[in-house]
Amino acid sequence: MTLFNPEGIPPIVNSTMVRVERRLPYPGEILVRQGSRVEPEDIIARTLKPVNPQIINVARQLGIPPRGVLRAMRHKKGVKVKLDDVLARAPGLFGRSCSVPVSGMIADIDSETGYVTIAPDPVEQTLLAAMRGLVMDVIPYEGVILETPAAQIYGAFGMGQERSGVLRLLALEPHEQIQPQQIDAQSAYAILICGSSISAEALRRAVQEQVRGIIVGGIEEHELRAFLGVQQLAGWQTGLQTWQWPQVSEPQLTIVVTEGFGVRPMNHATFELLSAQDRQEVLIDGQTSLRRPLRRPRVIIPLLRAGTGQLEPPRLPLRVGATVRLLDHKCLGQLATVRSLPTAPRSLSSGIRVVAVEVSFAAGGSAWFPRTCVEVVS
Structure with a gap:
């Protein structure tokens, strides 16, 4: 597959002004104002996330015909119920009972099928700033736009959501391959700088040690499939217009591959930039999209002081010798x-x-x- 830089920005920028849009998955409440300064762990917005309804076969649990469910119910439609409340009880001295599986509201009672539907209470979800910066704009009910002086690196591909953490240098050379035993308890909540490749066993060890992200030069295709639990190649062998990640659950860490598939030493300029920022807070985003809107994985390293960077860094010209x-x-x-x-x-x-x-x-x-x-x- 051929990848394109969606913004035309150079893949490595040592100093620029980066803008990051932080959005809620559902409309909610914005907790910061324009011009506010935020830290990575600050909560900037919150929302209530709806939960799928729970459908209970009350007639089967009570051992009664469906038409008897309405009479056996202990609560009416539209009433709020709590977890483990008695939802319904069969008639008789030793009649069986049915408990509420989740707190919520009784949305429907179907006397023809014997099913009862409960709409669970929504779950509060918060949005972290994930990076140090300034709130440049507030999108009402949706999110904010943060701006900060930072270094920026675009990868070839990646996977995983936005995560923040402290950089930790594991590989001393760009061509070094990371071994599972190198990932220990000190790697917890960190973004690891690896070398030319990483194995599925090392990735599983990283998940076990609660590592938040991996930045690596390359990865063998069979190692990535082993980590994701994908057996078939069909998910990868598709065209540019239909390409997507195989249908697997969201990985518990974010991976950014800077060079490509295989054992590929990390670009020297990329490795030097990351190494110089060891122990610094970074934001890593592994989301990759080859369709509109095009999206490349990237690493954002907020700088302590602003340099001469511009919001739109100049495009390097394509010339002989470049x-x-x-x-x-x-x-x-x-x-x-x-x-x-x-x-x-x-x-x-x-x-x-x-x-x-x-x-x-x-x-x-x-x-x-x-x-x-x-x-x-x-």
Whole structure:
């Protein structure tokens, strides 16, 4: 698959002004004002999350016909009930009873089927700022927009929701592979900086130690499938328009892969930037979307003081001699140097005719790629 930078921003930005939108899943109450300063653990909004209704087969539990349920009910429709309250009782001295499985309101009593529906009480859900910054704008009932001076890194792909934590350097070199025994109790609630790859066993150990996130250069496809519990390859072998993650439960940590599938040493510039910010608070977002709106996983490192960064960092020009990262599926994440930039379209090995760029590899050799398949690193 070919990945694109949705904003055209360089994949590595040492200093810029980052804006992050924090939204509630449902309309709710915003607890901060425009201009307020927030810390990562501050609660900035809250809402009530609806819960799926509970349907109970009262007739079966009491051993009575459905038409007798209405008479056996101890509460009427629309009444609030609490957990373990007696919901219904069969007639007779030794009649069986049915308890309320969840606190809520009786939404329906069906005397034809014997089913009773309970609408559970909504659950309060809070929204954390997840990063240090300034509230630039408030979206009424929905969320806020935070702004902070920060360094920013875009990954090739990732998975998992937004999480914040303290960076912890595990790999001393970009090509180092992380072993499960390196992840210990000191990694709890941290974002781990790994090297070229990580195994499924190490990921499971990270979940066990309550690690919040993993930043790694690459990961073997079979190791990721083993961690997710996906047996088939069909979930991955789809086109750009239909690509999506296999239907698995949300992982308990966020993963950002900076280079691509396989054992891939982390880009030196990326590794140096992350290493320099060891023990600093960061925000990590693994959400990836290849359809509109396009979305790349990213790491945001708030800086203690603002530099000369701009809200829209300047785009680095594609020129001869520039270092680029390849986004083609065969060479995803590899670094190369621009060798030539012809303006006329060129026919590639696939048969398509596009405006292309010739790049040379450090190991030797050169290749042609569409200009949309490269992004300038430096």
